[in-house]
Amino acid sequence: xxxxxxxxxxxxxxxxxxxxxxxxxxxxxxxxxxxxxxxxxxxxxxxxxxxxxxxxxxxxxxxxxxxxxxxxxxxxxxxxxxxxxxxxxxxxxxxxxxxxxxxxxxxxxxxxxxxxxxxxxxxxxxxxxxxxxxxxxxxxxxxxxxxxxxxxxxxxxxxxxxxxxxxxxxxxxxxxxxxxxxxxxxxxxxxxxxxxxxxxxxxxxxxxxxxxxxxxxxxxxxxxxxxxxxxxxxxxxxxxxxxxxxxxxxxxxxxxxxxxxxxxxxxxxxxxxxxxxxxxxxxxxxxxxxxxxxxxxxxxxxxxxxxxxxxxxxxxxxxxxxxxxxxxxxxxxxxxxxxxxx
Numbered sequence: 001x002x003x004x005x006x007x008x009x010x011x012x013x014x015x016x017x018x019x020x021x022x023x024x025x026x027x028x029x030x031x032x033x034x035x036x037x038x039x040x041x042x043x044x045x046x047x048x049x050x051x052x053x054x055x056x057x058x059x060x061x062x063x064x065x066x067x068x069x070x071x072x073x074x075x076x077x078x079x080x081x082x083x084x085x086x087x088x089x090x091x092x093x094x095x096x097x098x099x100x101x102x103x104x105x106x107x108x109x110x111x112x113x114x115x116x117x118x119x120x121x122x123x124x125x126x127x128x129x130x131x132x133x134x135x136x137x138x139x140x141x142x143x144x145x146x147x148x149x150x151x152x153x154x155x156x157x158x159x160x161x162x163x164x165x166x167x168x169x170x171x172x173x174x175x176x177x178x179x180x181x182x183x184x185x186x187x188x189x190x191x192x193x194x195x196x197x198x199x200x201x202x203x204x205x206x207x208x209x210x211x212x213x214x215x216x217x218x219x220x221x222x223x224x225x226x227x228x229x230x231x232x233x234x235x236x237x238x239x240x241x242x243x244x245x246x247x248x249x250x251x252x253x254x255x256x257x258x259x260x261x262x263x264x265x266x267x268x269x270x271x272x273x274x275x276x277x278x279x280x281x282x283x284x285x286x287x288x289x290x291x292x293x294x295x296x297x298x299x300x301x302x303x304x305x306x307x308x309x310x311x312x313x314x315x316x317x318x319x320x321x322x323x324x325x326x327x328x329x330x331x332x333x334x335x336x337x338x339x340x341x342x
Contacts, residue, residue: 068338087314115325130149146336161185186223196218222260223258257283261289280338
């Protein structure tokens, strides 16, 4: 907004967001003034065995997660510590982002541009065994970073969910070719899966093609916040419904890829809180989207994105391992998280 008449309204909205964020974080973290704030927040208790109390609930280290199980006690406890340090310092970090962006004339905008809006996110653990699956960075929007890929490759069987991506199945085919995983791929906008066979023929050696193709299971379904059929869009199912439909309740989902154009923030709460939450998840966090189901004609401020990270990812025990900004999407950043605390 460049018009002088609009600047008071914009400034008022900025003040409202800042106040809302400060109040929400104070309630969420039970903060005290910085001068008297303890080294560890009041809602954190040192681990007893593999138990941690975080945000008022008792959780345990996800020892069934192969990456967590093989990482060693020091790595896991170090990651837990980093998660808690991040949460305790989130308010100050967001304030610093706003202070920096408003230290010079911004022509009426009070939010960071492009990927600066996500700078409150910092990894809690390393992305060991990093591999890019599907395509090279910047070549298209369907490539996906996977952490601990070397560990996934040792598993005798595994389950991968792939949501979105249209009719580009390079990720699904390459993941199936390089592991023993069964890939369950979903997109309600795709009804002809012939391009799976095209990708198999292009990427997979002839002797492996039949076995790889047999482990890729496509569905004309989209994951959504509710079970519904939307005119012109297709069939949507919740994550819980999909898990039940596939008979995977009680099993482990080793990796979940989510590329649904801004709907991620509406479905991640259900995915991360589910009893069959994935061991590892790769997704894009958007501040702008054109999806009518989400936030039409508005951008989400840094404070709102930070509260989502705290109240959804952190509260459900997911630790950030990798962040990647891609020039193909200036309104999003791509994240990879491990399910560390169950």
